[in-house]
Amino acid sequence: MKITTWNVNSLNVRLPRLLGWLAVQRPDVVCLQETKLDDDRFPHVELEAAGYVAHACGQRTYNGVALLVRRGLEARDVSSGLAGFEDQKRLIAATVDDVRIVCAYVPNGQSVGSDKYAYKLAWCKAMASSLARTLERHPRVVFAGDMNIAPEARDVHDPVLWEGSIHFSEPERAAFREWLALGFVDSFRLFDQPPDTFSWWDYRMLSFPKNRGLRIDHILLSGDLRQRCVSCTIDRNARKGEKPSDHAPVTAELALG
DNA sequence: ATGGCCAGCATCGCTGGA
Numbered sequence: 001m002k003i004t005t006w007n008v009n010s011l012n013v014r015l016p017r018l019l020g021w022l023a024v025q026r027p028d029v030v031c032l033q034e035t036k037l038d039d040d041r042f043p044h045v046e047l048e049a050a051g052y053v054a055h056a057c058g059q060r061t062y063n064g065v066a067l068l069v070r071r072g073l074e075a076r077d078v079s080s081g082l083a084g085f086e087d088q089k090r091l092i093a094a095t096v097d098d099v100r101i102v103c104a105y106v107p108n109g110q111s112v113g114s115d116k117y118a119y120k121l122a123w124c125k126a127m128a129s130s131l132a133r134t135l136e137r138h139p140r141v142v143f144a145g146d147m148n149i150a151p152e153a154r155d156v157h158d159p160v161l162w163e164g165s166i167h168f169s170e171p172e173r174a175a176f177r178e179w180l181a182l183g184f185v186d187s188f189r190l191f192d193q194p195p196d197t198f199s200w201w202d203y204r205m206l207s208f209p210k211n212r213g214l215r216i217d218h219i220l221l222s223g224d225l226r227q228r229c230v231s232c233t234i235d236r237n238a239r240k241g242e243k244p245s246d247h248a249p250v251t252a253e254l255a256l257g
Numbered sequence: 258a259t260g261g262c263c264a265g266c267a268t269c270g271c272t273g274g275a
Contacts, residue, residue, distance in 0.1 A: 009274080010264055034274085036265075061265055062273075108275055116273095148275070167275065202275070203262035210260090214275075240259045246275080 001097060001256070002027040005144040005217055006238075006249035007105070007200075011035040011064075014245055015043055019050050021238055027251060028070045029096055031103035033146040035064035042066065057081070057092040065092045065103050065145070073097065084126055091127075093134070098257050099225070100138035102131070104145035112169050120148070124175035131182050135222060140257075143184060143220040146247065151176045151186065155215035157196065167214055184220035187232040187252040199234050200247045208239055219252040228255045 004027040008014040011032065022030070035042070035058045042056040051071045057080035058064030069075045075094035082091045090105040104127065109120035134141055149172045153159035162168040180186070188197075198213025207213065221229055232252040239248045 013264070034264095108273075110273080110275085146275095200275070205262090206260055207262095208259060216275080237259090243263090244259090246263075 001029065001099070001254045002251055003029045003031070003101065003142055003144060003219060003254065004249050004251040005031040005033070005103070005146070005219055007033040007146040007217060007245060007247035009034050009245040009247065011037055011043065011066075013243060015046060017238070017243065017245070019046065021235075021249065022050050022052065022068075025235075025251070026070070028073055029101055030068035031101065031144045032066040032068065033064075033103070033105035035066050036061055037064055055092060055094060057089045059089045063089045063105055065090060065105050067092055067094050067101065067103055069094070069096055082123065082126055082130055085123055090123070091130075095138070098140055099254070100134060100141045102134065102141060102143045102145075104143065104147065106146060106148045108148050109166050109172070111166050112164065117166065121171055121175060124172075124178070128175070128178050128182065131179060131184075135182060139223045140225050141184075141222040142225065142252075143179065143222075144218065144250075144252075146216065147176065147218050148216050149173065149176045150214045150216050151218075154195070155198070157198065157212040157214070162214075167216055179220060183222050185226045187219045187221050187229050188215070188234070188250070190226065190229055191232060197234055197236075199250055201239060203246050217247055217250045219250055221252070224257075225254060228257060229253070230255055
């Protein structure tokens with residue numbers, strides 16, 4: 001089972017690129033973030049024509065997440081929202097095959113010390129509680145999404161420059177480690193990876209051609225999914241060309257259980 | 258080649274993203 005996470009930065013704008021990418025890559029499940037669409041505007045028709053059934057939890061302008069499931073698979077027990085943070089649409093989950101898939105768009109945080117930063121840390125803590133409850137019911141959990149946290153120095157193009165800044169402050173990294181401590185492993189780090197592999201590059205300052213990026217989009221695995229994971233890759237090519245998202249898609253492949 | 262912000266909302270500049 002191929003599972004992809006991709007912050008598309010507006011599904012309205014990115015739908016043609018998403019459809020083109022799906023046609024080539026054919027993942028089984030896709031976790032989308034920043035759809036920025038109310039649910040009644042979600043492009044179900046186009047995605048169904050592409051062979052995917054979508055479950056969306058969106059809002060206009062900001063946030064919005066969705067799960068796409070390739071036709072032939074079934075999404076069961078779809079749920080959305082994070083307790084205590086229902087005002088922002090950042091979480092959707094479903095069970096596919098024998099795996100509970102949790103798709104998250106972690107708050108950006110804007111800047112260290114801001115109100116939004118406090119909101120981000122509180123959200124991350126609530127997310128840990130939610131994951132703990134999920135793990136009680138599901139031995140196999142995939143926690144995927146735009147986490148807006150670079151967990152280690154090697155996930156940052158210039159860790160000295162970024163140290164203490166948003167996405168790479170110690171409290172954020174601690175929040176990420178708290179998720180791992182629940183029993184998750186970062187699928188990307190199960191494999192040898194090229195150095196300087198990132199998932200996000202600022203639109204400004206020639207960041208992408210200079211490869212000044214961050215690895216902030218992640219697929220975390222619980223239980224025996226670690227043994228079942230056969231690859232995790234970031235498709236840097238999807239950041240090229242006309243009207244790219246500023247994030248590249250991350251894909252993990254799981255062997256059948 | 259991959260290239261000096263982008264998207265949305267509602268204008269005619271702002272907010273938010275990361």
